[in-house]
Amino acid sequence: MVNARQRVVLLVLLGAGFMLSVDFSILNVALPQAGAGVGLGPDGLPWITSAFALPAAGFTLLFGRLADYFGRRRLFLIGMILLAGASLLGGFAVNAETLLTARVLQGMASAMALPTSLSLLTTTFDGSTRERVLGLRGALLSAGFAVGALVGGALVSLLGWRAAFFINVPVVVTILVLTPFVIHETRTPERTKLDVPGAVTVTGGLLAVIYGVIEQSIPSAVVGVLLLIAFWLIERRSPAPLVPVGIVRRPSVLWGNVAGLVVCAMEPAMIFLTTLYLQQVLGLSPLETGLVFGIPGVASVAAGVVAGRIIGRFGVRTVLTASMAAQGLATLPLVFLGTSRLALVVLIPALFIGFFGHVAAIVAYTVTGMAGVPAGQQGLAAGLTSMTDEVGGTLGTPVLAAIAATQAAQLTGFHLALSVDVALTLVCVVLVWLGLRPRSRKADPCRSTAELATV
Structure with missing residues (x-):
């Protein structure tokens, strides 16, 4: 049963994740305008994204562990303060150096805020309530991406690219005001040398x-x-x-993060390649492209809402592999799309199914990756899953884009890259299903009762 304080905790922690997801989508829409506004040429535009992605992925594990040592709430608040300052810096940027510095600082803030907010959620809630909360988190992250895709173009058109930075500030201030009153500090009881x-x-x-x-x-x-x-x-x-070897030996942690790496690498890469297909092959406008992704994205929020419940009924192993299979198989029809706009008749339903599977898989791999981990290592486990998310999202797009670029014809490259996407995802489904097969306590003494019940 969730009490009044826990509801506010949910509002604060889930609101932070939703805000970061919305901001990422809006800034993607604003990339050309932001680059032009600070004199950054087309070749430099990818660095607006990469300047964020490098620290966000590279420092997540470290900050997740530091949160265990020095306090999860403390690091979460520091991340929020840094995010507010970086957003103001980016919004007022007048040159490329300042803008890219702001993006680096935003990436550092994300590396602090995401794992700490996740570990605060998992230490505040337990049992079936935790699974429903993680499902709601997955739903809001998906909704944030969809909302950003739908409203980003309109917001940037009305208020300019700087709004993509400034929109964070009032939300962060609200979170900073509420957090000290509703979230208790948690850390590892025994302080050890870093x-x-x-x-x-x-x-x-x-x-x-x-x-x-x-x-x-x-x-x-x-x-x-x-x-x-x-x-x-x-x-x-x-x-x-920093990372006890024993935690990685847990099948739930190991295979949960393997699944997360593939899930979070393949779907964003598919979205990137499909965006190019829609605009450069089918000739859709940016607004039409946003609608193609945004409407299925909003609908997929339901996956996050129901994922926690179906995990409790069918078990995380079944839900994780089934949702990964849904993500991979929904991409398969895209391999056969042509140059006619009739392709949308196939594409949009496939996106509905794929987004649903993707969000459910995010919830399931998060539950798996933190199953049975002691309270003193929750920040580390959260850091691992958050790092997996960030690394997967960062690496998937350039890898599949490079595969697509090996073909002279754009459509042929699109088909080849998505074929690799499907193959990798389905191979991972088989490996994760086998890796998470039930084991006896005698065969695997490091697994806790809670972990055995979950997996």
Whole structure:
């Protein structure tokens, strides 16, 4: 049963996630205008997105763990303050350097706010209530993306690109006022020394790998992989590791994050490629494109609402793999689309099904990735799932876009990239189904009763 204080906690924490999701969509719409406003040419536009994505993905794990050490509410509030300041800086930017600095700071704020808000939710609620709350979180994140796609063009047209930054500020101020009164501080009971070598190698490794993929720089990607290998070796020997090896050995944590990586990589990449298809092949306007995505996006909010309930009935393993399969199979018809606008008759229903599966999969992999994790490691588990989300969303688009670019004909490249999307998703469905198969306590003594019941 949810009491009055918990309802306000929901309003604050879910409102923060919704705001970040809306802001991301609106800023995507405003990219050309924002670039022109600060003198950033077409070649520099991707960096408005990448300047956010690099720190958002690279620092999420570190901040998730710091929240366990120093207080989740404290880090959440610091993230909100940083977001407000960065949004004001971006809104008043008069040159490219200032705008990109603001985006970096917004990415840092997101890396603080998303894992801490998630861990605060999971420590405030438990049992079936937690699953319904996580379902509502998934629904609002999806709704935020859809709302941003639908209203972003109109808002930017009426008020200019700076509104995409300023819209955050009043929401953040409201959250900052309410949070100290309704959210209690939580942290690990025992303070331990921070694993500095682990923090440096994992953050540097993630940043280098993501930069290497975005910029197609093999040396950077190699350096990143070597740093991540060094991180793993450090964690195995550290007396107080940033990521205890045992938590990754939990099948729920391991396979929940594998599923999340694929789910969050493939769907945004599909949306990016389909946007190009709609505008450059079918000749739709940006407003028409927004409607094509926005209407199914709003409808998919229902998936987040029902996901928590069906997880309780059918189990997270069944719901996770079924929703991933729905996401992958809904993409399959897009592989056969042609140049006629009659393709919309196939595309829009496919988006309805795919978005529904995507949102349900987000809820299911979040529940899976945090199942049975001790209270003192909830921030770490939340950081892992949030990092998976950010890394997947950052890497999927450039990888599939590069695959599409290998073909001379745009439509052929679109078909090839989406074929890879479908294949990877369905292979992952099989691996996750096998990886989450029930195990006896004797065979897997590290699994808690709660974890066994959930999986």
